[in-house]
Amino acid sequence: MVAPSGLEDMVLLGTRPARLYIEPAASASHRAEYYALRRAVFVDEQGLFDHDDRDWHDDDPRGVVLLARDRDGALLGGVRLGPAVPGSDIGWWLGGRLAVDVRHRTGPGVGAALVRAACAYAESAGALRFEATVQAANEAFFGRLGWQRVRPVGVAGHPHVLMRWPIGRIAALAAATKRPLGGLLDGLLPPDRFLGDDGVPVPGSDVIAACDAIVPSLVERDPEWAGWCGVLVNVNDLAAMGAAPVGLLDAVAARDASAATRIVAGLRAASAAYGVPVLGGHTQLGVPAALTVTALGRTATPVPASGGRPGHAVSLSVDLGGGWRPGYTGRQWDSTTHRSSAQLQQLTGLVARNAPAAAKDVSMAGVVGTLGMLAESSGCCAVLDVAAVPRPDGVSIGDWLTCFPGFAMLTTDRPGRPIIDCGPATTAACGELTIGAGVALRWPDGELTEAITAGVTGLGAASPRHEEKS
Numbered sequence: 054m055v056a057p058s059g060l061e062d063m064v065l066l067g068t069r070p071a072r073l074y075i076e077p078a079a080s081a082s083h084r085a086e087y088y089a090l091r092r093a094v095f096v097d098e099q100g101l102f103d104h105d106d107r108d109w110h111d112d113d114p115r116g117v118v119l120l121a122r123d124r125d126g127a128l129l130g131g132v133r134l135g136p137a138v139p140g141s142d143i144g145w146w147l148g149g150r151l152a153v154d155v156r157h158r159t160g161p162g163v164g165a166a167l168v169r170a171a172c173a174y175a176e177s178a179g180a181l182r183f184e185a186t187v188q189a190a191n192e193a194f195f196g197r198l199g200w201q202r203v204r205p206v207g208v209a210g211h212p213h214v215l216m217r218w219p220i221g222r223i224a225a226l227a228a229a230t231k232r233p234l235g236g237l238l239d240g241l242l243p244p245d246r247f248l249g250d251d252g253v254p255v256p257g258s259d260v261i262a263a264c265d266a267i268v269p270s271l272v273e274r275d276p277e278w279a280g281w282c283g284v285l286v287n288v289n290d291l292a293a294m295g296a297a298p299v300g301l302l303d304a305v306a307a308r309d310a311s312a313a314t315r316i317v318a319g320l321r322a323a324s325a326a327y328g329v330p331v332l333g334g335h336t337q338l339g340v341p342a343a344l345t346v347t348a349l350g351r352t353a354t355p356v357p358a359s360g361g362r363p364g365h366a367v368s369l370s371v372d373l374g375g376g377w378r379p380g381y382t383g384r385q386w387d388s389t390t391h392r393s394s395a396q397l398q399q400l401t402g403l404v405a406r407n408a409p410a411a412a413k414d415v416s417m418a419g420v421v422g423t424l425g426m427l428a429e430s431s432g433c434c435a436v437l438d439v440a441a442v443p444r445p446d447g448v449s450i451g452d453w454l455t456c457f458p459g460f461a462m463l464t465t466d467r468p469g470r471p472i473i474d475c476g477p478a479t480t481a482a483c484g485e486l487t488i489g490a491g492v493a494l495r496w497p498d499g500e501l502t503e504a505i506t507a508g509v510t511g512l513g514a515a516s517p518r519h520e521e522k523s
Contacts, residue, residue, distance in 0.1 A: 280319020
């Protein structure tokens with residue numbers, strides 16, 4: 054993906070190869086140059102506007118202007134883009150006012166290069182919805198670049214088409230992390246009501262067992278954090294089922310005793326913070342780094358991820374405190390290492406205290422991917438209201454909906470039944486389950502965009518239980 058600065062593309066201009074530079078407008082004079090080009094195109098040449106084509110987007114400080122110049126610095130064209138909603142960036146961006154100097158429209162790429170650069174910039178800024186209203190005559194041009202037609206619209210009394218750039222960030226993450234599971238586990242797991250849960254009841258008891266392995270590259274790169282996460286993710290899995298943790302087993306592998314000591318330090322710190330003892334395990338040295346943790350908990354009334362039904366409200370309870378783990382900006386949010394033991398235990402008791410119909414802790418698949426797994430095991434489609442999702446200040450919606458957020462719990466229940474006593478977590482109703490499959494994002498204008506089109510894991514729906522909550 055192209056970064057927001059230093060954008061560059063290669064095109065042929067005239068009869069000899071040249072380099073086309075695309076960069077954000079860095080000064081008021083650069084923007085004035087772009088506005089003059091726009092006026093020449095949209096007012097003087099095309100007559101789309103009587104006097105001036107500027108609007109509130111041009112005065113929005115969050116807006117970006119990308120300019121295309123030749124190697125001598127001459128302006129060839131420009132395009133603007135920025136958040137669609139005044140005052141807040143919820144991941145819905147608009148592109149527009151694509152203008153190319155008339156002398157360079159017959160060459161093979163100024164407009165296309167600007168459009169591609171705008172798409173890359175919007176995605177790198179965390180946008181999950183990127184649209185533009187284009188003149189009807191240019192629909193085919195945008196279509197060739199991969200844009201999708203939404204519907205006809207009018208701008209300044211002239212026919213236009215609303216086009217949308219397909220952003221597959223969420224679907225790609227879900228596919229990469231969970232999609233193979235259905236085929237891999239076919240015939241191994243019973244299709245009972247806990248199919249798709251990260252924890253499972255031990256038959257004939259009130260014991261819940263959960264097991265998670267930490268990505269080896271994380272264990273190698275950041276062993277203390279890996280050790281902490283080995284406890285964190287397993288306790289969260291128990292918490293999602295309403296189970297109180299009893300103890301942990303760990304399997305540690307490392308190249309030497311020094312590396313193993315750092316992993317165990319993280320395990321020890323998290324074990325103390327969560328008040329869950331390490332009961333035993335296995336340690337191996339002289340091998341590549343690896344960590345697996347098994348957690349045991351107890352509850353007589355486990356809450357399955359498959360308990361959701363069409364009409365249920367979706368709530369997200371998430372700890373917004375903390376910040377990005379150093380080295381993992383945009384991917385891993387650390388909301389737990391600064392919390393007291395009392396706070397951590399209050400968070401992990403949330404499901405047990407509220408007993409919702411369904412619950413699932415947010416995993417590496419992110420908020421949307423995890424919601425997709427809950428919906429899949431419940432045999433439903435999920436709709437997520439993007440603007441209602443609790444989010445830390447300064448974090449893009451694209452990063453927030455696809456990262457591992459530390460502690461975050463998705464629950465569903467009948468509408469109007471709130472999640473209470475959430476400790477340091479922020480809770481909001483932010484969607485519902487409907488008939489169908491996959492996950493759709495709902496935006497403030499009522500528009501729905503597909504985030505996940507079908508089941509996330511391929512495991513399918515769990516078998517219903519007789520005592521379902523309605």
